[in-house]
Amino acid sequence: MPPPPAAASPPYQCSVLLRRLAASSSLATSSPSSFLRALRCLHARLLTCGLLHAPSHPHLTLRLIHLYTLSRDVPAAALLFRSNPCPIAATSLVAAHAAAGHLPAAVSFFDAVPPARRDTVLHNAVISAYARASRAAPAVAVFRSLLASGSLRPDDYSFTALLSAAAHLPNLSVRHCAQLHCSVLKSGAGGALSVGNALIALYMKCDAPEATRDARNVLDEMPAKDELTWTTMVVGYVRRGDVGAARSVFEEVDGKFDVVWNAMISGYVQSGMATEAFELFRRMVLGRVPLDEFTFTSVLSACANTEFFVLGKSVHGQIIRLQPDFAPEAALPVNNTLVTLYSKGGKIAVAQRIFDSMKLKDVVSWNTILSGYVESSCLDKAVEVFKEMPYKNELSWMVMVSGYVHGWRAEDALKLFNWMRAEDVKPCDYTYAGAIAACGELGALKHGKQLHGHLVQLGFEGSNSAGNALITMYAKCGAVKEAHLVFVVMPNVDSVSWNAMISALGQHGHGREALDLFDQMVAEGIYPDRISYLTVLSACNHAGLLDEGFHYFESMKRDFGIIPGEDHYARLIDLLGRAGQIGEARDLIKTIPFEPTPSIWEAILSGCRNNGDMELGAYAADQLFKMTPQHDGTYILLSNTYSAAGRWVDAARVRKLMRDQGVKKEPGCSWIEVGNKVHVFLVGDTKHPEAHEVYHFLEMVGAKMRKLGYLPDTKVVLHDMEPHEKEHILFSHSERLAVGFGLLKLPPGATVTVLKNLKICADCHAAIMFMSKAVGREIVVRDVRRFHHFKDGECSCGNYW
């Protein structure tokens, strides 16, 4: 934007420049700072020429206000306006702010105009501002004030705006609609096309089935109809979930209006009927119906959601061929959807290229690329994007918080969540769900409970995402009762909630109760999914319920048509292995309708460890080595199998092999607080590429302890031990807990956190709880996998090592 010429401009030149500035208003969004600079320059010139507020040029001030509004320089616009609060300027300001979604600002301009100066048009603008914001009651109040003014009369616009506001009434009944309909007819506004359209939309919003008939009557009595009339009908039926009726309205106009095509396609997309949407799109192409940005956006989003990636690419190709002349604003949603398509199709690099090439980007674009990186598990890249985003909204924070949770970075998730609240961004229920999941991951029961309290305060109790997260969090923290309480009070539980609750019971050894709950779910008519069955099989595993496991495994396919996947087979084999029926497990492999996968061989191998069946074990290990040669678990499992069979030499040979092959043991750490010291044990290979992350975590632990201040002189003692020392220290839980760490010698009030990533049996868990009670201290057990049934060596860390 070049600055205006330096020479003094006559009024005419000023108005020309203003108009040119307005024409380049797209710059206001793409390059706001240079636009604003030019605008201020012009403003100064108008002032020096004495043209502002000149009675001969009222439009100059008006246009200036409008442009300031466009550039979001609200104070400047307001200042100009206050010097002369004329209704025309107010109308323009109200409309601009309402369009930008700033309702309070919009209304403030209405309020600033003295009531005697307000005209009908200004009232109309405010009514429609409320309508846009779904605020029916204040819209009606403004309409009433219009009637009460005495001198003013509502016109067609007033009624159109009033009706569209009324469509947002919470319990809209046919009676309401009929009353409004009557007052429209009495005023004589009934003949206007826009009023008729608004009436149809109003009736179609009613839940009552007979409302559609009334809408149809309005339509039939309208002297003239336009494409909006039909579109409203189609959209109304789609929203009511009656795609069939929408389709017959669509057939009735026989494709005469382009927008109705778009409405029908998007209706199919919203109803999850992608195939029908594609079919309609094909007919549009064949029938040479003009395709616009709305068509492309709907079809592309259908492709992205249904993983019809190839079809999406061909639509993209079509766009490239047609070279449609979209304005940057029109191309924006199309490009946003393309970015979604490619990132969901796993082509994040292509998505990034499209993103880079976009002339105009908005929050949606940035959120799309952000979640693209999160879903492609490129968390570091996502963080980078998050930091450089020019604008964020609540969704951006939500994506990042839940991205951290999925990337196993719970601490970062909580940090971000707190930061977000410090920035005064109000988290939605999904964001709370992410933070709560992070608490579950960390075993931070207190913090989780706190968030639960906030949820209740904020009125998010009815939210399923938050409720499901709470169930899982409480279960992970060992608070099954609380989990159950959440489950019971949830107003509309879904299959995720059931699965979470069943799994909560199963994890804590309540196998029978878990199975009962599953049966109850089926009895209530909820269809179990593959996750439900995974959960049920795990519950059987924890409780050692072999026959029940088989019973549910068989019913899965028979009763619900769910094809068992590798994970289901692996759990079943696990179950057999635990019961000592390794021969049956061997037979089961033969019945699997696909090639056994690593997780199945792993289950076999760990079954063999319990039974010392070295022949099968060695075979399973062979298969595993072939499939995942660098997987440390295989070596450890095989070595343990040999140990269990008493073949120590072979066990040592496997470990040597692992070293020789250069397979790195994944690093991890365990930590425990004793007195004023935090003992941290670094386990695994310190040369592993991920070891620095563990060191980082250790530093964080220390810093956190000091910050919390509950142990004033906390020292972090790093134990980077020799292998033989590790095996000694991590030999057995109960031993370690009782003796090794001197639990009973702890000072009163100390908190003990028991290790990360250990397998622990129900008996040990009970022992810890008992000790905790005995010494009157809180003990948090975090991220511990618990086994109800265990044999020698299973619970001890000899297994882990």
Add this chain to the structure above:
DNA sequence: ATAGGGTTAG
């Protein structure tokens, strides 16, 4: 100067 429909991120 004001109205009404069809689009995108989880």
